[in-house]
Each structure stands twice: as C-alpha cells, then as structure tokens.
Amino acid sequence: xxxxxxxxSSPAGKWLAAIGVACGSALLAALVLQFMFGFAPCNxxxxxxxxxxxxxxxALGALIVDTPRAGLAAVAVFLLGGTLLAxxxxxxxxxxxALPEGCASAGRAASIDExxxxxxxxxxxxxxxxxxxxxxxxxxxxxxxxxxxxLAAAFGFAWTRAVSS
Numbered sequence: 001x002x003x004x005x006x007x008x009s010s011p012a013g014k015w016l017a018a019i020g021v022a023c024g025s026a027l028l029a030a031l032v033l034q035f036m037f038g039f040a041p042c043n044x045x046x047x048x049x050x051x052x053x054x055x056x057x058x059a060l061g062a063l064i065v066d067t068p069r070a071g072l073a074a075v076a077v078f079l080l081g082g083t084l085l086a087x088x089x090x091x092x093x094x095x096x097x098a099l100p101e102g103c104a105s106a107g108r109a110a111s112i113d114e115x116x117x118x119x120x121x122x123x124x125x126x127x128x129x130x131x132x133x134x135x136x137x138x139x140x141x142x143x144x145x146x147x148x149x150x151l152a153a154a155f156g157f158a159w160t161r162a163v164s165s
Contacts, residue, residue, distance in 0.1 A: 005063045012068035015156035019075055019149055020059030023052040026145060033131075033138070042126040043103050044089040048142055051082025055149075069160055076153035083150050086143035092127050093137055099127045 008017055030049055033039040055078040062071020091097040103126035124130050129137040136144070 012160035
C-alpha cells in the first residue's frame, strides 16, 4: 500500500477511496465540459461543484490520518448537501422553485454599449437547460450522481461497521 495513505489498508478505506475518486472525476468532467467543450455553467452549477471538492478533500484527509469510517460519514454529509442543492437546481429548471436572485441578471445599463457588454458576458440562467443527455439536464445527472454517491458513502459506513464487528 501507499505509505502516506495508511487508511487504504481497511475495507472502509478502499470504499472511501473509490468515492473520493468518483468525486474527483465528477469535478474533472465538469471542468472538461466547461473549458474544452464550451458549456458555460450557471451560478447554481458552480455551487454544485463545492460538495464534490470538499468530499474529495475529506476523503483524502481521512485516508492520510487513517480514519476512513469517519471520512465516510463526513463524505456522506457533504454529498447529501450536494444532493439537496442539485435537487433544488432541478426544481428551478422545472419551475417548481423560484429563480434564485444570484441567477438573474444584475445591474442596469446606462447606454446601449453597456447593455451589449452585459448581454455578451452574462452567465447562463439557472432556470434554463443549456445541455441535456439522454433526456436529462446536466443538473439532473448531477442529482443522480450525487444521490448515488451519498448512498454509497452511507452504505459503506454501515457495511464496514458490520464487517468490523
């Protein structure tokens, strides 16, 4: 095993590492979609990246200090927050929830040139689906992934307790 990751020696550590890699992969996919394929994220999309980043960092930290079960619990909580945020975003897209203030256009233009500048650099609106895959928006796919990883972390926490008892 890697000497600087002592937590990998247990079943909980292996479970946590897999979830941490999945979180890092989700972040990488979002960045590839943004910077390589030109899918500009809305403000909620940007917020939805934070739980993955925090969960991946928590997973790595728990593996380094050899507390993988605590890491699984923390990751489950962080990803649950991400699941709720993704659910809110899907609700905004479907018109169930009101558009957050941060997702609406800000400021007023004093001239036509200022208006053109604002329109050119305006981020996408959170209530509009900019891309879909297999009939689901990217926010909906994020909801699916985040919910799956939340359940995986919770199951890993419960399963490794049962195995170690």
